[in-house]
Amino acid sequence: MAPNISLIDGSKLIVESLAQSGVEAFISYPITPANWINQYSSKRFPIMTFAPDEITVAQWISGLSVAGKLPATATSFPGLALMVESINMAFMMELPLIIVIAQRLGPSTGSATVGAQGDLMLVNGLISGGYNIPVFSISNIYDCWEVTSKAVYTAVKLRTPVILLTSKEMIMTSHSIDLNKLPKIEKVEFDYYESDEKYIPYQTNKDYVPFYLPLTNNKHQVRINSSTHDETGTIKKATVSALGNTIRLHNKIQRRINEYLMYEYKKETSDLLIVSYDISAESTREAILQLNQKGIKVSFLFPKTIIPFSKELIEIINSYKKVLIVEENLSGLLTKIIYGINQPENVFKVNKIGSMITPSEIIKEVERCFQVY
Known part of the structure; x- marks a missing residue:
């Protein structure tokens, strides 16, 4: 096959990979250096809008996920800091969503136009209690395509928020690449609950992940809960069933790592x-x-x-x-x-x-x- 050389930046590849992998909605609040991702997303996704602030972004993407629309957003540290509580809620509710973090110089708001690799410890300890959500890191221009796709796959198959960690230089620098070297991306499909039996929203089998049903289904009741709950989604405190469900959230990320290790x-x-x-x-x-x-x-x-x-x-x-x-x-x-x-x-x-x-x-x-x- 003859080469198909194109001058392209990482932002375009990330957005296109998200779209082809199955992301249907993109919600964001403008922030440097993630704005090129926002710009391309406004032309690529069937649902794309800007929110009034980052807390709203995190709530809206959670709502989209509950409704069966796989969402993504892009931000930097100041925005991520405002999203932390909502990401914890999404983790507990087991909502698949993708957050692209374009790192920049800190502390605080730092310098919006100076890159850095300063957010690793933050995303490692993002979830209260020391739980992890999967975090992927892009190390070259081709990773913007392949690693992004794996991040989407992981979010859907593990029913979890996922972070894609990158930098200003990676997403804003144009590279000459052969588009024919980009592997084909398959859309990731949800593992829907299809039985006629009563749906128990957080009941799982040996793979640690419950079947998915959006709130928009007309057949079963769906209970989504961000507080400590048992497998029925009912609020419980330190009961055996509720604590077992919480421990499962840890196990599904840790024990299935070989499926998303890159x-x-x-x-x-x-x-x-x-x-x-x-x-x-x-x-x-x-x-x-x-x-x-x-x-x-x-x-x-x-x-x-x-x-x-x-x-x-x-x-x-x-x-x-x-x-x-x-x-x-x-x-x-x-x-x-x-x-x-x-x-x-x-x-x-x-x-x-x-x-x-x-x-x-x-x-x-x-x-x-x-x-x-």
Whole structure:
């Protein structure tokens, strides 16, 4: 097949991937640097509107999900901060929806036009009680297509909110790509309840996920509840059935991770592994290319399903004598997720704020790793 070369940015690919994967509605509040996603969405989705604020956005997309319309939105940290309570409600109600986070420099509102990788710890602890929702990270332009599709699949099949973590540079930079290299996307279908028996809204089988029915169905009563509840959706407190239902929410995310785990890994003979994600993975790719030209081989790991952080990824990391973690923030957020506050001596970091990490900065630290350890 002849190449089909196009100059395209990540925002267009994300929006088109959302649409082809089955997203029907897009609700948003304008915020930099996510506005290109909003612009393209206004032309692509059958339902698209702007809300008066981000709290309303989160409530509207939850309402659409309850009504059987798979929704998505895009925001940045200030908007995400306002959505936290509603996302917790959607998690408890088991509503599939997709939230694209275009990261920017913080703290607070930071700088709207300066990128960063500062939201990882926030999305890791977004749900009260320490529960996780799946978080995906885009590490190159093709991920805007494939990882987005996997995020939609995960939201529907696990009946959960999902976050797609990206950055200003990834979604606003135009790339020359071969569109023929983009794999075909299949629309994700809901697992509807089809029995004539009474519908018990949170009753599940061994896969931990209840069958779905929208409130718009005319056959069964549907009870949706964001408070602690049993499998019937009835409010309960610390009862065995209600606590069991809450524990199930944790189990469905953790125990089915292999179904939505995505990462890129290349093993070399070197005892050094570079770990990176999001836009810093692109600088890492270029640094590795330059190192290879010098005859220096290093292994690399780019997690794309970044929360929960899989044991499979931990095993890969722990198999190396030296580990270098590259991320555009000050304190090393991924390092903290992997190791807590007890960073081992064999773990090195490249961190920076205010501008992207350059390949030369990564190469410099790689050379130092070989010297000091």
